[in-house]
Amino acid sequence: MSLNAKDKSNVKAIFAKAEPRAEEIGVEVLSSRYSRHCISFICLFILLLLFRLFTVYPQTKSYFSHWKDFTAGSAEVRKHGLTVMQGVLRAVDMMDNLNTSLLSLSELHAFKLRVDPANFKIISHNILLVLAMLFPDDFTPDVHVSVDKFLAQVNLALSVKYR
Numbered sequence: 001m002s003l004n005a006k007d008k009s010n011v012k013a014i015f016a017k018a019e020p021r022a023e024e025i026g027v028e029v030l031s032s033r034y035s036r037h038c039i040s041f042i043c044l045f046i047l048l049l050l051f052r053l054f055t056v057y058p059q060t061k062s063y064f065s066h067w068k069d070f071t072a073g074s075a076e077v078r079k080h081g082l083t084v085m086q087g088v089l090r091a092v093d094m095m096d097n098l099n100t101s102l103l104s105l106s107e108l109h110a111f112k113l114r115v116d117p118a119n120f121k122i123i124s125h126n127i128l129l130v131l132a133m134l135f136p137d138d139f140t141p142d143v144h145v146s147v148d149k150f151l152a153q154v155n156l157a158l159s160v161k162y163r
């Protein structure tokens with residue numbers, strides 16, 4: 001299912017919307033539940049995303065057996081979360097050319113990391129969930145459809161080298 005012009009603008013808007021709310025979100029949420037060291041929106045997103053991923057789908061931790069600390073806010077979780085989110089944000093920028101722009105990432109996950117591609121669906125579900133939690137007013141059904149379609153395209157592009 002390809003992205004139409006409305007989908008593209010919805011996807012760009014919800015990811016762009018995040019930045020100005022960083023401080024507000026950081027103070028309200030991070031100070032109580034998460035590390036105080038990481039106060040940008042992106043850090044919060046990462047903490048929620050990976051925290052949910054590893055808690056609700058603990059089998060995903062098996063790919064990170066070299067990590068020492070899986071708790072929300074650990075240096076490893078923060079560093080890797082940022083890496084994944086940079087990948088997603090790059091995909092937002094390159095949404096017209098996903099297969100090419102994510103090709104080397106697909107190769108890495110398929111042949112070096114040997115990640116079961118079923119996990120791409122799990123992480124997409126969590127990305128949707130965290131966006132809905134952080135931006136309930138912006139996360140209209142219309143936006144939900146667009147982001148869902150976008151993440152499905154990202155998954156397809158990440159799965160290219162598995163075929």
Ligand code: HEM
Pocket residue numbers: 060063064080083084085086087088105108109113115119120123124154158
């Ligand atoms: C939206 C989906 C995803 C994106 C955009 C993404 C992106 C990335 C990026 C950018 C890297 C670093 C690549 C490099 O070092 O050159 C990476 C590494 C990695 N990814 Fe993913 N990833 C995704 C999904 C997943 C999933 C679902 C898993 C497993 C559950 C996974 C497991 C890993 C592992 C194990 C590494 C290496 C981490 C390390 O060296 O400590 N990724 N990913």
